[in-house]
Amino acid sequence: MSLIVAEHLCKEYNGSAEKVAALNGMSVEIDQGEFIAVMGPSGSGKSTLLSVLGGLNHPTAGKVLVDEIDIYSLSTERLADFRREYLGFVFQSFQLIPYLTVVENVMLPLAVSQHSNRQQMDMATVILNRVGLEKKLKRLPDELSGGEQERVAIARALVNQPPIILADEPTGNLDSFTSAGIMQLLQTLNREGHTVVIVTHNPVNVSYSNRCIELRDGKLAHSELEQAPPTGSQSVI
């Protein structure tokens, strides 16, 4: 059974004149360990699909099974628990908490877990070392570059060791050099066993994935296996 199964998803928004169908009966299955790139023109439903898969956005119709759990049958509070345990979100524009330091931002998902403060610090420190920010633990987000902020966002998504990483335009605000470094990091995480789903406009990013899904008008238009880029690519870490 696939790790993520989305069946006949529909999502409608009430527009000022008429209802807008962001998702229109699309279905997709994502296996454990896949690296999926979701592409499509503006308004095709990419970000909506990500939010629905991530348990953030109730579909108007259809269901989402993650690890055989019908996530939208859970209560609001249990759905929050699900997100905390199964998912790591990397938001567009990073969405770091401005008054928390780098290490505090990374520890945020652990704040409502059962880990002690010492364990939290250790888990966060390991992840920050991983993404190359070990010397900037006490910095505030506005003291970091765009690439560094993105890496903090990725570290926050990883700190709870979730099986699934959902990233919405992870390189949207970055230059090409930094973007490559971020994509390599995501690829490395995927190779370590994380299932990664990214939404992207950048065709270059697709080459890091092993499958590309294209959406049009809220429907699955295309699903194609990709070839991973050669090893030894440049890294910023």
Next chain:
Amino acid sequence: MKSRSTSKSQLSGSEGYEILRLQDISIGNLRRRKVKMILLILGPVIAVSTVVTLVTVSRAMNADIATKLDEFGANILIVPKSDDLSLTYGGMSVSGVSFDTRDLHEDDVGQIRTIKNRENISIIAPKLLNAAKVQKRDVLVVGVDFESEVRLKKWWSIVGKKPETNHEALIGAEATNKLQLGLNQTFDTNGETFTVAGILEPTGSQDDGIIFIGLKEAQRLFGKKDQISLIELAALCYDCPIEEIVRQTSEKLPRAKVMAIRQTIESKMEAMHRFEHFSLGISIVVLFVGALIVFTNMTASVNERTREIGVFRAIGFRQTHIMKIILTEALITSFVAGVTGYFIGFAVSRLVTPVLTSNGGLAITINYMLLCFSIGLAVFVGLASSIYPAFKASRLDPTVALRAL
């Protein structure tokens, strides 16, 4: 990669240490948004300091008013015990009346000063009443201790001066008219001559028809050595019920009838209660306004943090966690507001009280009960005003909050 449970019942809830960590988020937000914190505190500080000032100043003023009222005329009357109904001195304005009294003794005055609550006895004004003939008219002559009598009867306005020597008298306005006596004129009674040292302005009471001479002089004149007809007391009742003073005095003077003058007491209490009610009314209004300010500021703060709350929800914070973050911030700011408000109110009270009361009123010292009450009040108002904003924050749709998704 570690395996995950496939059953939804395996999803764990949040238990254990979460409150401390959520508290760190609240403290972090307040610490790094100092201006916001000051704005959140300002409303409750103003409310609490106003309440503290009103409570402290009204207590001091009440004590001052109570003392003044207690010393403004007698509130306890001591007369000899009698089985007969008789006219008493504190009653109607009647001139030219003479009546017999079985008298008290001067030693009784000393006994009064030995009761347990003797510090509450402000003025003791003994009197000897006797009828006398002046210019062939019947006149009530009252022997008094002029020092005590003038302190007791602050409404007395004397034309001339208070008698200071033997054979000087103070005459009521009505008696002056009836006897055709003026200042420094003399009159004879019981074979002795007295000079009018002072004339009382009309008081509307029995005093208008009376001739006042010194107590010792009266005892000698009427052959009633050491005898007293009645004693008027001004007792300070602010911190001691008058019934208790009456009871203690009665124990010391078994031959006497000790009575609290209800009308005086009730008038005084009514004045104090009105002032207390006024202060309470103002306090309630101010507290309501303070709560409104907290509600408005907290709602604005929540609205400003929509995206941040969306992130919290997206990464797995429960609605209860969001509420705890908001309410913890409210708790911290309210506590600080309570302490700050108390000390500002305390400082203002110390400045204002000497202006509003004579001789400073009550000494204003730190009242730890009022401090605890202020903190409790601020926390209650802060939390109560923040419940709706916290509830609203916890129900924010993460996708709406984040907008990006």
